[in-house]
Amino acid sequence: MLALTGAGVSAESGVPTFRDGGNAAVWKGMPFTVISSGKMVQQDLPAVWEWFDYRRNLLRSLQPNAAHRELARWQETFPEFTLVTQNVDGLHQKAGSRNVIELHGNIWRARCVGCDSRFKSEAENRPDACPDCGELLRPDVVLFGELLPHGAFELAAQAAAECELCFVIGTSALVYPAASLPELAKAAGAFVCEINPEQTPLSSVCDEVLTGKAGEIVPMLCKS
Numbered sequence: 001m002l003a004l005t006g007a008g009v010s011a012e013s014g015v016p017t018f019r020d021g022g023n024a025a026v027w028k029g030m031p032f033t034v035i036s037s038g039k040m041v042q043q044d045l046p047a048v049w050e051w052f053d054y055r056r057n058l059l060r061s062l063q064p065n066a067a068h069r070e071l072a073r074w075q076e077t078f079p080e081f082t083l084v085t086q087n088v089d090g091l092h093q094k095a096g097s098r099n100v101i102e103l104h105g106n107i108w109r110a111r112c113v114g115c116d117s118r119f120k121s122e123a124e125n126r127p128d129a130c131p132d133c134g135e136l137l138r139p140d141v142v143l144f145g146e147l148l149p150h151g152a153f154e155l156a157a158q159a160a161a162e163c164e165l166c167f168v169i170g171t172s173a174l175v176y177p178a179a180s181l182p183e184l185a186k187a188a189g190a191f192v193c194e195i196n197p198e199q200t201p202l203s204s205v206c207d208e209v210l211t212g213k214a215g216e217i218v219p220m221l222c223k224s
C-alpha cells in the first residue's frame with residue numbers, strides 16, 4: 001500500500017491549504033509562490049525566515065487529526081505500507097507515523113546553504129549560521145523552482161511502482177513530480193483511490209473517488 005498526502009489531510013487540524021477554494025495564500029502582498037521560492041532565498045533570506053516563522057507559529061499548537069492518526073495505525077496494521085507526504089508540517093510524525101517520505105522537506109528543520117547539513121530548528125532559538133561550517137541556514141523546505149531532496153522522490157516512485165493499492169489524500173494533484181506518483185502506481189496496475197472534497201485533475205484516472213474530508217473518510221476505510 002501507498003498513501004500520498006497533501007495539504008488537505010491537515011486542513012481539519014487547522015493548517016491552511018494553498019489552493020483549494022481558489023484562494024492562493026498571500027504574504028505581505030506577495031503570492032506564496034514568490035515568498036516560498038529559491039529565488040527569494042537568494043534575494044532576501046530573512047524575509048523567507050519571517051514567512052516560515054509565521055507559519056511555524058501557526059502550526060505550533062495544531063494537533064494531528066483522525067486521518068493522521070488512522071494512517072499511523074495503518075503502518076502498524078499493514079506490513080507493506082509507505083506514507084509519502086507533500087506536507088512540511090510534521091503532523092504525520094506527531095501522530096506516530098515513522099519513516100515518512102517527506103517530498104517537500106520539513107518546516108521544523110533548517111538546512112545549511114553551504115554543507116547541506118540539516119538541523120532541528122525551533123522559531124525561538126533558530127541559529128543563523130551553520131554550527132558545522134558557519135554558512136547561512138535556510139528552511140529545510142523545497143521551495144518553488146527547487147529540486148526535491150535527493151532520494152526522496154526515487155524512494156516514493158519505487159513504492160508507487162510496487163504498490164497494489166494507492167490512496168491519494170487531500171492534494172490538488174497540480175504540483176509535480178509529486179502528482180506523478182499516483183499515475184505511476186496506476187500504470188503499474190495498482191488500484192488508485194482519491195479522497196478529496198473536490199475534483200482534481202487526477203479524479204478521472206482513479207479507480208475510486210471518495211468525495212469528502214479525509215478526517216471523516218480515512219477512519220472508515222479499514223475496520224480491522
Ligand code: APR
Pocket residue numbers: 005006007008009011012017018019020021086087104169170171172173174175195196197198200212213214215
Ligand atoms: N480532506 C481532504 N482533502 C481536502 C480537505 C479535507 N478536509 N480540505 C481540502 N482538501 C483538498 C482540496 O480540495 C485540495 O484539492 O486538499 C487539496 C489541497 O490542495 P493544495 O492546497 O494545492 O495543496 P497540495 O496539493 O498539498 O499542494 C502541493 O504545492 O504549494 C506547494 O509545496 C506546496 O506541498 C505543497 C504543494
